[in-house]
Amino acid sequence: MSSSNLQISGLGKRYGDFVALAPTHLDVARGEFLTLLGPSGSGKTTLLSLIAGLAQPDEGRVLIDGADVTHGAPYERDIGMVFQNYALFPHMSIEENIVFPLKMRKVPAAEARRRAMEALEMVRLPHVAARLPRELSGGQQQRIALARCMVYRPAIILMDEPLGALDKKLRDQMQLEIKRIHRELGTTIVYVTHDQEEAMTMSDRICLMNGGAIEQLGTPADLYFRPRTLFVADFLGESNLLKAEVASVDGDVLSVRLAHQGVTGQALSNGAPIKAGQKVTVMLRPQNLRVGTSGAGLTGRLLDVMVTGSLTKLYLDSGVADAEPIVVAYPTQRQAEQYAIGQPLVVSWQAADAVAISE
Ligand SMILES: Nc1ncnc2c1ncn2[C@@H]1O[C@H](COP(=O)(O)OP(=O)(O)OP(=O)(O)O)[C@@H](O)[C@H]1O
Numbered sequence: 001m002s003s004s005n006l007q008i009s010g011l012g013k014r015y016g017d018f019v020a021l022a023p024t025h026l027d028v029a030r031g032e033f034l035t036l037l038g039p040s041g042s043g044k045t046t047l048l049s050l051i052a053g054l055a056q057p058d059e060g061r062v063l064i065d066g067a068d069v070t071h072g073a074p075y076e077r078d079i080g081m082v083f084q085n086y087a088l089f090p091h092m093s094i095e096e097n098i099v100f101p102l103k104m105r106k107v108p109a110a111e112a113r114r115r116a117m118e119a120l121e122m123v124r125l126p127h128v129a130a131r132l133p134r135e136l137s138g139g140q141q142q143r144i145a146l147a148r149c150m151v152y153r154p155a156i157i158l159m160d161e162p163l164g165a166l167d168k169k170l171r172d173q174m175q176l177e178i179k180r181i182h183r184e185l186g187t188t189i190v191y192v193t194h195d196q197e198e199a200m201t202m203s204d205r206i207c208l209m210n211g212g213a214i215e216q217l218g219t220p221a222d223l224y225f226r227p228r229t230l231f232v233a234d235f236l237g238e239s240n241l242l243k244a245e246v247a248s249v250d251g252d253v254l255s256v257r258l259a260h261q262g263v264t265g266q267a268l269s270n271g272a273p274i275k276a277g278q279k280v281t282v283m284l285r286p287q288n289l290r291v292g293t294s295g296a297g298l299t300g301r302l303l304d305v306m307v308t309g310s311l312t313k314l315y316l317d318s319g320v321a322d323a324e325p326i327v328v329a330y331p332t333q334r335q336a337e338q339y340a341i342g343q344p345l346v347v348s349w350q351a352a353d354a355v356a357i358s359e
C-alpha cells in the first residue's frame with residue numbers, strides 16, 4: 001500500500017436543496033480495502049456512484065493514479081463494480097456472462113475464454129461454466145458477478161452491499177472469499193455495507209459516514225477503541241455509554257466521576273482536546289467489564305441473563321433514572337457462575353478499557 005490510487009477531493013453532490021454528500025476528501029491507497037459504513041441514507045451509494053462515474057458531482061474531483069477522471073465516462077475509468085443484485089444476463093451461459101466484458105474490450109476469443117476459466121477457478125466454480133444463471137444459487141450467482149468484475153483486472157473494484165441478499169452463513173463464506181481474492185490480486189477495493197461486523201472483519205480502514213459526511217476514518221481498531229464521537233461509539237459494536245465529568249487530566253489519562261453513583265475512576269481520552277470540569281461520556285465495551293458479588297465498582301441489580309451463543313450477557317439496572325441497563329458480556333461456559341435475577345452485582349473495569357468521549 002504505497003501511493004494513493006484513488007483521490008477524492010472536495011467531492012459533493014446535491015439533489016435540489018438536499019445535500020446527499022457534503023464536500024468530501026478521501027485518499028485510498030493502492031491495494032487497500034476501504035469500507036464505507038453508515039446508516040441508510042448516509043451517502044454511501046452516492047459516493048460510490050460519483051467514483052464510478054454513474055452520477056455527476058456538483059463540486060470536487062476524482063483522481064485515479066493522479067489523472068482527473070471527474071467528468072470522464074464510467075468505461076474510461078479503470079474500475080469494476082459489483083452490486084447487491086448481481087444482474088447477470090439471464091439468457092447467457094455463465095461463461096458467456098464472464099466473457100462479455102472482455103468482448104467489449106476487444107480481447108480475442110481464445111484469450112477471453114482462457115481468462116474467463118481462470119476467473120471461474122478464482123471463485124471456485126469452474127464446473128458451472130455451461131449453466132444458465134437461474135441454475136445457480138444466490139451465493140453462486142454473486143460469486144459469478146465477482147468473477148465477471150475481476151476478469152478484466154480493473155485497478156479498483158467498487159462493491160455496493162454485494163452480500164446484502166445472502167443469508168448469514170453464505171455471507172460469512174463470501175466475506176472470506178472476497179478477502180482471499182483481494183489478497184491474491186492486490187486490487188484496491190472500496191466496499192459499501194451498513195453491517196458493522198462485516199466492516200470490522202473485512203477492512204484495512206473504515207470510513208464511517210453519517211448524514212452525507214465522513215464521521216470518522218481509520219482502522220477498525222481506531223474506530224472501535226478510540227471513537228471520536230458518540231455516533232461512532234454507538235454505531236460500532238455494543239457499548240455502555242455513561243455520563244461523567246472530568247476531574248483531572250494527565251496527558252491521555254483522565255480521572256472521571258461517573259453520574260452513576262458518583263463512582264470515580266480513570267479513562268483514556270479519545271484524542272480530542274479536553275479540560276478538567278468538562279462533561280464527557282465514558283464508553284465501556286460489555287466484554288471489558290468484570291462482574292462480581294463484592295468489591296469496588298458500579299453496583300446494579302441483575303435484570304436479565306441472555307445466552308447469545310458464544311457470549312453470555314448480563315443486563316443490570318444501575319438505579320439511575322432514564323439510564324440504559326448496563327450490559328456485561330463474557331464467553332459462554334457450562335461452568336459459569338449462576339446469578340439470580342434481582343441480585344445486586346458489582347461491575348468493574350480497567351482504566352485502559354474506558355474511553356472518554358467529549359460532548
Ligand atoms: N436521485 C436522487 N434524488 C434525490 N435524492 C437522492 C437521490 N439519490 C439519493 N438521494 C438521497 O441521498 C441520500 C443518500 O443516499 P444514498 O443512496 O447515498 O444512501 P446510502 O448510504 O447508500 O443508503 P442505503 O444504506 O440505504 O443504501 C438519501 O437521503 C437519498 O434519499
Ligand SMILES: [Mg+2]
Pocket residue numbers: 044045046
Ligand atoms: Mg446504498
